[in-house]
Amino acid sequence: MIPRVKICGITRLEDALAACAAGADALGFVFFEGSRRCVTLESAEAIIRRLPPFVTVTGLFVNAARETILETAGRCRLDAIQLHGDESPQACRDLPGRVIKALRVAGPEDLIGVERYPVQGLLLDAKVAGHYGGSGQPFDWSILAGFQPPVPWILAGGLDPENVADAVRRVQPYAVDVSSGVEAAPGIKDPAKMIGFVRRVREAAALFSRS
Numbered sequence: 594m595i596p597r598v599k600i601c602g603i604t605r606l607e608d609a610l611a612a613c614a615a616g617a618d619a620l621g622f623v624f625f626e627g628s629r630r631c632v633t634l635e636s637a638e639a640i641i642r643r644l645p646p647f648v649t650v651t652g653l654f655v656n657a658a659r660e661t662i663l664e665t666a667g668r669c670r671l672d673a674i675q676l677h678g679d680e681s682p683q684a685c686r687d688l689p690g691r692v693i694k695a696l697r698v699a700g701p702e703d704l705i706g707v708e709r710y711p712v713q714g715l716l717l718d719a720k721v722a723g724h725y726g727g728s729g730q731p732f733d734w735s736i737l738a739g740f741q742p743p744v745p746w747i748l749a750g751g752l753d754p755e756n757v758a759d760a761v762r763r764v765q766p767y768a769v770d771v772s773s774g775v776e777a778a779p780g781i782k783d784p785a786k787m788i789g790f791v792r793r794v795r796e797a798a799a800l801f802s803r804s
């Protein structure tokens with residue numbers, strides 16, 4: 594299977610269109626004021642309105658109020674909601690539509706009990722003190738040996754064009770999610786890095802399927 598690619602932390606229309614041209618399957622918008630990639634509702638709405646069809650739009654939230662998420666999801670017509678804070682399984686259940694729960698991972702103990710989350714996808718990001726995510730740090734992928742959650746899972750955390758092929762080959766996720774690794778500066782994407790990232794994912798998956 595070829596992993597889907599989500600490029601997260603979009604703040605500008607030109608970056609969104611470059612990500613789509615590079616072949617991203619999904620784009621992510623960070624609605625968390627503590628992030629250097631935070632986008633306003635108005636900007637996100639304006640960008641999303643200009644996107645081509647068949648590119649999925651995800652909104653990222655950190656411990657946000659349900660009403661805030663619902664309003665943002667409605668106005669931006671989000672296809673999926675990514676919860677990147679300390680949201681409980683019940684908070685995930687209380688949201689409509691497709692929900693992705695992000696988990697911060699440092700060791701095998703962080704993978705225990707993931708089946709409690711009633712979501713359509715799980716995202717694994719590095720656990721880094723002082724960060725809810727987007728740290729640009731990878732975690733030790735070897736802890737994923739034998740990881741078989743009941744829903745599709747997404748690998749995130751410190752991925753970039755140099756390491757993503759190795760990641761895909763080693764852990765075979767449903768999707769990969771990248772933010773820092775394809776940036777020129779926080780919140781500013783680098784078109785060449787996005788092209789390289791998508792290409793490496795597809796090449797790695799093609800090689801894997803032939804071996």
Ligand SMILES: O=C(O)c1ccccc1N[C@@H]1O[C@H](COP(=O)(O)O)[C@@H](O)[C@H]1O
Pocket residue numbers: 601602621623625627628629630653655677716718725726727728729730749750751752770771772773774
């Ligand atoms: O990007 C952020 O600033 C951010 C803030 C708070 C929670 C999550 C955030 N980003 C997400 O974290 C992962 C990994 O990002 P990176 O590739 O290591 O930079 C990804 O899903 C980002 O969208």
